[in-house]
Amino acid sequence: MDSEQKKVLASLLNTYTRRLSEEETRRVLRVTDHCRKSDDEHKAAKELCMREFTDYEGAMEAFDRIIRNYTPEEPKRELMRALWILSKPFGCFILTGHMCPFYDISPKEREQVLLSWSQSIIPQKRLLFKSFRGACHLLLTSHLTPAAHLPKPLEAIGYKIPRPLSPVPPYIELLARCELKIDSDTHLDADVVIVGSGVGGSMAARQLCLAGFKVLMIDKGEFVSMYHKNNSLQEMRMFERLYERGGPYLVTEDGNVTVLAGSTFGGGGTVNWFCSLRPPNYVREEWAQKFGLTQFNSSWFADCVDKSCELLGVQRRDMKAHSPGNQKLMDGCHRLGYHCEAAPQQGRPTGDEGLCGMGVKHGERQGMVGSLLLDAAKTNNLRYITGCRVDKVLVENGQAKGVCARTCDKRLNVTAAAKMVVSSCGSLQTPLLLKRSKLNNPFIGDNLRLHPVTGIYGEFQDDIVVYEGAPMTTVSNVKADRHGSGYGVRLETPAAHPAILAAATPWRGSVDLRESLLKLRKYAFVVVLTRDTSSGKVYQDKHNLPRLEYTMNQFDRSSMLEGMEVALNALIASGAKKVFTTQNGIPGYTVTDRRLDDPAYKSWLEKVRHTGVRDNMISLFSAHQMGTCKMGRSAREGVVRPSGETWEVDNLYVCDTSVFPTPSGVNPMVTVASVSYGIAQNMVERMGTLSAAKASQW
Numbered sequence: 074m075d076s077e078q079k080k081v082l083a084s085l086l087n088t089y090t091r092r093l094s095e096e097e098t099r100r101v102l103r104v105t106d107h108c109r110k111s112d113d114e115h116k117a118a119k120e121l122c123m124r125e126f127t128d129y130e131g132a133m134e135a136f137d138r139i140i141r142n143y144t145p146e147e148p149k150r151e152l153m154r155a156l157w158i159l160s161k162p163f164g165c166f167i168l169t170g171h172m173c174p175f176y177d178i179s180p181k182e183r184e185q186v187l188l189s190w191s192q193s194i195i196p197q198k199r200l201l202f203k204s205f206r207g208a209c210h211l212l213l214t215s216h217l218t219p220a221a222h223l224p225k226p227l228e229a230i231g232y233k234i235p236r237p238l239s240p241v242p243p244y245i246e247l248l249a250r251c252e253l254k255i256d257s258d259t260h261l262d263a264d265v266v267i268v269g270s271g272v273g274g275s276m277a278a279r280q281l282c283l284a285g286f287k288v289l290m291i292d293k294g295e296f297v298s299m300y301h302k303n304n305s306l307q308e309m310r311m312f313e314r315l316y317e318r319g320g321p322y323l324v325t326e327d328g329n330v331t332v333l334a335g336s337t338f339g340g341g342g343t344v345n346w347f348c349s350l351r352p353p354n355y356v357r358e359e360w361a362q363k364f365g366l367t368q369f370n371s372s373w374f375a376d377c378v379d380k381s382c383e384l385l386g387v388q389r390r391d392m393k394a395h396s397p398g399n400q401k402l403m404d405g406c407h408r409l410g411y412h413c414e415a416a417p418q419q420g421r422p423t424g425d426e427g428l429c430g431m432g433v434k435h436g437e438r439q440g441m442v443g444s445l446l447l448d449a450a451k452t453n454n455l456r457y458i459t460g461c462r463v464d465k466v467l468v469e470n471g472q473a474k475g476v477c478a479r480t481c482d483k484r485l486n487v488t489a490a491a492k493m494v495v496s497s498c499g500s501l502q503t504p505l506l507l508k509r510s511k512l513n514n515p516f517i518g519d520n521l522r523l524h525p526v527t528g529i530y531g532e533f534q535d536d537i538v539v540y541e542g543a544p545m546t547t548v549s550n551v552k553a554d555r556h557g558s559g560y561g562v563r564l565e566t567p568a569a570h571p572a573i574l575a576a577a578t579p580w581r582g583s584v585d586l587r588e589s590l591l592k593l594r595k596y597a598f599v600v601v602l603t604r605d606t607s608s609g610k611v612y613q614d615k616h617n618l619p620r621l622e623y624t625m626n627q628f629d630r631s632s633m634l635e636g637m638e639v640a641l642n643a644l645i646a647s648g649a650k651k652v653f654t655t656q657n658g659i660p661g662y663t664v665t666d667r668r669l670d671d672p673a674y675k676s677w678l679e680k681v682r683h684t685g686v687r688d689n690m691i692s693l694f695s696a697h698q699m700g701t702c703k704m705g706r707s708a709r710e711g712v713v714r715p716s717g718e719t720w721e722v723d724n725l726y727v728c729d730t731s732v733f734p735t736p737s738g739v740n741p742m743v744t745v746a747s748v749s750y751g752i753a754q755n756m757v758e759r760m761g762t763l764s765a766a767k768a769s770q771w
Contacts, residue, residue, distance in 0.1 A: 074137075074153060077160035077174070083133065084176035085159075086126035088183040089209045091583035098122040101584060105591040107534075110231055117228035122587050124225065126209060135216045139208055143322035145618055155201055168198070184582055191580065191657040192690065199657075199689035200328045206580050207331070211321060214590070215309035215572035226590045232540075232571055235306040235428055244439075244447045245298060251450045252296070253289075253458050258486040263289035263456075264760065266476050266491040268463045268506060270294075271340025272742055273728035273749035274497025275445035276381070280753035282454040286760055289489055290457040291478055294337035296442075297432055308570045311431040315344055317501060318618065321576055325609070325623045330525055330693045331576070332621060334501055338459050341499065342441035342742065343432045345696075346568060348545040349387040349417045350739035351378055352747065355559040364734045365706045366715055374751060381746040382417075385444055389417040396542025397535070398597040399566045403547045405643030406564075411551040413643075416565075418546065419444075419742070427541045427568050461487055466494050466510040466725060473725035492763050493724045493756060497749075500698040500731040501621070505613045507702065507712070512721045514712045520703050521609040522736040523623055523695035527633060527686070528567075528577050529640035530598045531649030532661075537597045544568030545740075549643070552636050553604070553738065560628070562636030563602045563739065564643070574598070577692040579655050597644060600694075601636035604738035605629045611701055630686040638678060642669055655692035656684045697741050702731035717752030724759070728752050 074082070093101065101122050102115070109115050126132055140149060158164035159175040166172045169186045178186065190202035214226045223234065253261075264286040267274045278288050297314050305311075312320030317334040324331050335341040352369075361370035368374050395403060395415075406413030420439070434440045439447075449455040463478040467488075475490040496503045504518035545565045555561035569577075571593060578589050609623030625633075641652050645668050653661040662677045684690065705711020708720035711734070717726045728749040730741050737744040 074156070078153065078156040079133075080176045081156045081159045081174065082136070083127050084183065085205050086133075086136065086209050088180060088187055089206055089580060089583070090124070090126045090213060090586065091180050091184055092125045092128075093122045093583060093587065097584050101587045101591070105588055108230070108592050108595055114229050114231055117225050118591055121225040121229050121590065126213065129213075129216060129224075132212055132216050135212050136208060139212075139319075139322060143319045145614060145620065146616065152204065187580070188582065196688060203328060203689045207321070207576050210575040210578065210580070211309065211572050214575040215307070226575070227571055229591055230571070230593050235433075242443070244443050244450075248296075248442065248446065248450050251455050251457055253456050255458060255461065255480050255485055255487055259488075261289060261487070261489045263287045263489055263491045265289070265493045265495060265756070266291065266489045267495040267497055267728075268292075268476060269340060269497035269499065269502070269729065270338050270441065270446070270457065271335065271497050271499055271729055272342045272441060272445075272745045273730070273752075274340065274495060275342060275441040275449070276384075276746050276749040277495050277497065277726075277728045277753045277756065278449045278455055279384070279445045280750070280757060281760070282449040282452040284757045284760070286454060286757075288449065288455050289491070290455065291461050291463055291476065291487070291489070292338050292340075292457065292459050293462040293481060294335075294340075294459060296338035296459050306428060306431055306433070308431065308572045315432050321573065323619075323621075325621045327624065327688060329625075329688045330523060330623060330695050332501075332523070332695045332698065334499060334698055337432065338457070339441040339446065340497070343434070344430055345440070345740070345742055346429055346544040347419045347426065348548070348565065348740045349382065349385065349419050349743050350548065351382070351417075352737055352744040353553075353559075353739060355554065356735070356738050359559055360734050364704070364710070366704060366734065368715060368751065374747065377750045378743065378747040381743060381750045384448075385743070385746060386420045387417050387743065388421060389415075395546050396544070396566070397537045398539050398542070399545070399547040401531070401533070401537070401597045401647040401649075402549065402564060402566050402599055402643060405645070405647030406549050406551065408646040409642055411549055411639065411643060413547055413549040413551070413564075416546055416548040418543070426543045427570075429544065430568055430570070458487065463506060464509060466496075466506065466722070468510060468722050468725075471721075472723045493726065493760060495726045495728050495756070497728045499729050500701045501611055501619045503727055503729055503731045504611055504701045505617075505619060507719070508613065510722075512719065514708060514719075514721055516703060516705070516712045518612050518701050519608070519610050520700040520734075521611050521621065521623055521698065522605050522607075522700040522733070523609070524602055524697040524699070524736055525605060525625060525629070525633070525693050525695055526600045526602045527637065527691055527693055528598050528600055528655050529637055529644065530596045530653050531644035531647075532592060532595050532651040532653075533597060533649055534595075536594050538594050539574065539596060539598050540568060540570045542568070549639075551639055552632070555632050555635070559738070560604045560606050561632050562604070564636060564640050565600050565602060567598055567600050569598065577655055577694070579653075579657055579659075579692065581660065597647075597649070599640040599644065601633055601640055603629050603633050603636070604736050608700065624688075625686065633686050634682060637681065641678070641681075645669055645674075654681055656681065657690045659684055697730070697736070699730040699733040699736050699741060702727050703734045704732045705734070716755040718755070718759075726752060726756055
């Protein structure tokens, strides 16, 4: 990046965070005064209004690090090209209408340019707007200065960076004894090698270890202990350690969907939100009838579901008290006659699970590490390696014989011989591993489903504090089965901290940004989760990074829009003063005494419908990726057999969400655990037929 590009970048980021005038600052402080609880918060709020992006020490360097570490080469070149164009008078004129470099346009005129980009009919302008806005909002609310000072938005809302947990539970020490440290090139022998440690792999490890087989688990992520005194639970640092490509920096190729995928020991089970919904009957029937996978509509699979729920500690009991956000969804739905119920949970909620997305598990709610993997560790048949990337599965005469891997830090070679290999890398990494291992089934990497979600939020008089309390203890299925298709949306309530909330919040100008940030504790958020009929694909680029192509079809966009309207209605019915979508160009609606019956609300809803779900004009996220190695009756219909074994290579199994023929329609933890429990039975049976003796003791 040359000096001119850096000047353009600085001016862009400063436009999103334009320094407010004294009059604008007084207005912001006046309308947000009820949100603050101390003089220190008032002082921080004023400083937030008076500072722009480059006033924060180290902020530009932090942005450069994001581009350097988490942005693939092609998008990086496109961003650099855009900065170069904006540094030239004629190029800037084409994009902005101003015949001068972007940094010479006045701040308020630059603000109008960005607002015009956000709603432009030209997709590239919307993408450019969203790319810089997202990173700017993330850093504004998460960047720690070199002196580790808290970001001003967090000071202003009284947010504190959580401290590591204590005391250390006994199972941490037990699991630590199962870890293998790699200090040199190493060869290992095992009965089974499992690549990845997510819900599916953890279930497979448990069942195989209990059957007496020696299991070696290899994961490219690290085992991040929330009990280590030196660990910082600062939001973006945890995202970078726990999620694929640093968390919110992984997006689909068109920039439309931000993809959050666990990439740590325990996989998605380490970072999920405990909501434990069983696979719906109509999904099981679809898999059985449409795809001929009849086991899913059998009493055998029903038993797999029951047993998986038991092993995960799933409990269906009424909550003594929902978090304020969950209670708002419940109240609003019930007042309107919409379906809404308490959602089954992994373990008993205690009310302080707001950090679960950062991998913090405690009490009965321990993810995979404190449940399935703990059971495996107790047998002394489990060993695992973290920070080690498997390059390929070793295949001889059409049979899996082990894996070749390499440590991520020292680049040390690790080979492991085994009679069976299980891929549990998830729907983004399993297809890449199979491709690197020279499997050629045409379905590998296709059929990517994302459960795309958007957010609806409402401002309330009382504090909501969406990052505190147990998340997703309520669920509404009011629009889950649209037109009897089995496809539609569910409404749920997230646990999200300021950086992700800010990234999802639309930018309507610098004044509105400050107001939104200062009111975060007053907002209740509802996510609209879509069971998608759309599908995409995942593939590997030359730098071994997953790349995702995905476009929502019109049915899914319409489903999401219907869900947005229902969520807005529910928030208004539960007492919201103002409601918002995450669409560009749609201001929030101030609720009147007539509430849903006000013609002004109906007119505003028409604008919401007209704007619709357009690419890069609405915030979209995915926390569930599925379907990229789908199960099928033959190699012409899928990548793996009904048993979970690949059609191309014997003794190579897949145990993760990639085997789903279609999306689960609910949070997939119980579904993938149940599918994997059944696959594990097949693996145990197959291992019993192999003639070679079991591996020696570890």
